[in-house]
Amino acid sequence: MRAARLIKMVLLLQSRPTMTAAELARELEVSERTVTRDAQALSEAGVPVYAERGRAGGYRLVGGYRTRLTGLARGEAEALFLSGVPGALREMGLEDAASAARLKVSAALLPSLRDASRTAAQRFHLDAPNWFREPETPELLPAVADAVWDDRRVAARYRRGTEEVVRDLEPYGLVLKAGVWYVCARVTGPPGDGPFRVYRIDRFTAVEAGEERFTRDDDFDLPAFWAERAEQFARSILRAEVVVRLSERGVRTLPYAVDAPTAREALAAAGAPDKDGRLTVTLPVESEDVAHTQLRALGPEVEVLAPASLRGRFARDAGRLAELYGD
Numbered sequence: 001m002r003a004a005r006l007i008k009m010v011l012l013l014q015s016r017p018t019m020t021a022a023e024l025a026r027e028l029e030v031s032e033r034t035v036t037r038d039a040q041a042l043s044e045a046g047v048p049v050y051a052e053r054g055r056a057g058g059y060r061l062v063g064g065y066r067t068r069l070t071g072l073a074r075g076e077a078e079a080l081f082l083s084g085v086p087g088a089l090r091e092m093g094l095e096d097a098a099s100a101a102r103l104k105v106s107a108a109l110l111p112s113l114r115d116a117s118r119t120a121a122q123r124f125h126l127d128a129p130n131w132f133r134e135p136e137t138p139e140l141l142p143a144v145a146d147a148v149w150d151d152r153r154v155a156a157r158y159r160r161g162t163e164e165v166v167r168d169l170e171p172y173g174l175v176l177k178a179g180v181w182y183v184c185a186r187v188t189g190p191p192g193d194g195p196f197r198v199y200r201i202d203r204f205t206a207v208e209a210g211e212e213r214f215t216r217d218d219d220f221d222l223p224a225f226w227a228e229r230a231e232q233f234a235r236s237i238l239r240a241e242v243v244v245r246l247s248e249r250g251v252r253t254l255p256y257a258v259d260a261p262t263a264r265e266a267l268a269a270a271g272a273p274d275k276d277g278r279l280t281v282t283l284p285v286e287s288e289d290v291a292h293t294q295l296r297a298l299g300p301e302v303e304v305l306a307p308a309s310l311r312g313r314f315a316r317d318a319g320r321l322a323e324l325y326g327d
Contacts, residue, residue, distance in 0.1 A: 170214040
């Protein structure tokens with residue numbers, strides 16, 4: 001623990017001209033007294049750490065000293081490629097590895113380039129969670145992430161509806177979609193390797209990683225697999241259809257009220273507008289209840305033609321609105 005902290009202290013001083021005791025204490029998550037002791041230990045070990053007293057003082061390395069302890073460990077190198085998603089790194093338990101990797105890269109750069117990480121962070125930030133939703137980190141995410149990184153088979157208990165099922169999985173990859181974590185995994189067990197499937201990690205109730213590693217299929221492409229399954233899922237839930245008549249404004253705003261690709265396909269398949277400029281569209285939807293909720297956002301820009309039950313619901317909505325605003 002202390003050895004790692006001393007190495008990090010040297011790298012910090014190598015990447016910056018001078019650092020105060022307070023700055024080092026904050027970066028190392030220790031007290032200023034511990035910083036003083038660590039600086040003394042480094043000096044006794046031959047690392048030329050010099051302490052300047054006074055208001056403008058601090059610690060620095062003398063004579064352009066540079067350590068060779070900047071090689072990246074495998075875990076640090078892998079985490080470095082994810083450093084643009086700090087929240088995801090923290091949730092997977094990789095924040096320390098990424099921090100160490102960034103520090104080593106910074107220490108290895110020329111002095112004129114050492115502010116590159118700061119200037120990049122000022123210009124780009126990825127905020128993965130969806131709006132109006134408090135992100136929750138699944139309790140078992142770090143365990144699943146460890147298994148993914150190490151290619152280890154896991155035995156998992158998973159909530160499916162009102163029951164729990166047990167699956168032996170080969171976890172290939174993690175996906176963070178709108179603040180929700182998923183694992184793409186291959187089901188294993190007799191009579192042989194099963195298909196690749198997608199599981200929501202917050203529905204795992206137990207995950208136990210074994211010592212056995214699996215051989216990764218080199219043909220598996222995580223982004224392509226996710227894109228295909230996401231499209232399949234989006235289409236699979238559209239089990240009903242509604243027929244609507246839209247105003248010109250309704251045509252423009254429909255993609256914002258329902259699934260945008262589905263709306264665009266339905267609009268492209270529609271015929272010409274009628275004499276009043278309204279367009280009749282057959283729209284795939286998840287259910288009548290969902291369609292009722294989504295299409296209400298269009299207000300008077302949409303008229304439901306079918307099914308009759310949904311048209312009746314909108315007629316009742318219109319009646320209630322008329323009572324509220326009739327005067």
